[in-house]
Amino acid sequence: MIQLFKSIFVGVLLAATGNGAAFGADSTPPVPKNPQRIVSVGGGVTETIYALGAEAALVAVDTSSTYPEAATKLPKCGYQRTLSAEGVASLKPDLIFLAGAAGPPTAIEQLGVLGIPNVRFSEEHSVEAAKAQILKIGTVLGREEKALELVRNIDQKMASLPTPSGARPKVIFVLSAAGSKLLVSGRGTAADAMIRLAGGENAADSFESYKPVSAEALAAMAPDAVLTTTRTQAQIADAGLEAALPGIGLTPAGKAHRVIVMDDLYLLGFGPRVGDAVADLAAQLHGTAASPGTLPSQAGQNGQPKQAGQVGQVGQAGQAAQ
């Protein structure tokens, strides 16, 4: 009992002196050599672990990890931006991979306090960052060669992009179109980066991040194509293009009914499939989309079943739009 009072006294004293982090919050615990229980936070990170063939050690993923199919069957530790430290700790991980978006910061800090090692990645949307992330995960999991192979594959895909000829098509990325309130991605977003990589121009580059856009502003942007995710496509399909995106009828994209639909993790995840996604988007943007059957296989190399239905749908949507 005296011990208890002593502990409480010490606790209060430490709190009062603003020095309560007595459990080594400053020193991040070392990353284990051969992790057996991994929690992966972030769709791109999870995808990489599968692509490296290291999924046997995965015990849980976050809700943004939607690819491959097998990942969706694992226990979920919540959404990547609203993690709970005790919740993640209850999965007893010996290593946590954290995408750049993972948060809130207090939860990340608390995981360190609990002595659980983690590896964090940058939130940068670039091919370089994606490759660095793959190599880092490969090193941590002892699969450097496989990681190099994935990176080489991305390099190949990027190198084989056709050099754009003529004007760059102006593309608008629609994040959501619920109730005809349009959220469009400006500079500094993942979609912006993808559009540029695929040789297009972001029609909404006058602002940063995601902003609501009016019908008139949409018309003034005059995009040549609308890019959106499968989830938003459902909203658009329900309402019809003109009703979901007021003002689109006045733009080249609306007149030609040019809507490119891609899976959101595939398009915006900056994981191991980033090269394929860029090539895929470029092909659809520049009107050279391959037929669904001959679209580049995403995960064929690592023995994972590829999402044929998803990719085929993307190809069809792209073609129908042209």
Place this chain on the structure above:
Amino acid sequence: MARALAACLDWRTRPRFFVVALAVAVSLVLLWSLGSGAMPLGWGEILDSLWNGYGREGYRNDALIWNLRLPRILMGFVAGGALGVCGAALQGLFRNPLADPALIGVSAGGSLGAACAIVLGVPHFLGGIPIVSLYAIPFAAFLGALAATAVVYSVATWQGQVQVATLLLAGIAINATTGAAIGWFTFLASDAQLRELSFWSLGSVGGANWQSLAGCVPFVALALGILLWYARPLNALALGESNARHMGAPVEAMKRGIIIATTLAVGAVVSFTGTIGFVGLVAPHLFRMLGGPDHRWVVPGSFLMGGCLLCVADVIARMAAIPAEVPVGIVVSTLGAPFFLFLLLREKRRSGG
């Protein structure tokens, strides 16, 4: 048992009975709260960590109990208590059952301060000081809360007297103004900032640590002291301001004291937890339904009731979606609002209205 029942039934001892009962309930809830969480821990392990655990090497449970659960449940209690007791005092001051701490702009000001810090970042000349950059958001939120209530207070003060009706209107105006300003910040925010903003506005005690607790407790304790001091004059105020003055109640000092206490306590709490609604409104009502309207008991009773409510809500927030977590504000409203309606209906039936 019979004595307890008699105390519960006798109107003279009834409020005291319920304050004591609530204190017991709070202890039980705190224990229950300590024992529940995503990590399944037995009472043996928990007690072992409590007894010999502080600073012991190599036990993950110790860090979990000492650095996550303990500060968290204590923050839940302190935050809920502060909201409850300030709600009770403001309902007494305004003589309006709908008053809550949000009414004098303290929560809205806190939100605006936090939004300011999230979107604009730390001013350059302050960025070098480590403690400022680490606690920039709570610090800005606290300043925002103080500033907003200062505006409300000065608008409502006329010739050294606080006009309570003007105070109410000024509070509504400052709520609208800060709402507009937060709207502007939301519009200007980048993607990441926007998520941080919405996380803040949902409210959570999950980020509590000993430092944030040490930041809140002095203000809440001071406020509780001030409000207990003014409990008797608050009873006089129930008869109206001039009657209270004739009875010798220090009306003007009391108004100032209540506003200052609320600003300090709620400002400090919301700056660490974000905005948590409903507790401040409902806790005093719940206590009054049990123990009657005497402020000498309503003030401590609302503190205990508010702390109890938020602790229970936080346990549910932690346990409902393991290993993920539900924002505690959502839990408070989901459980509290229907229960409150039920109590209102029961009251209506009883009084035949």
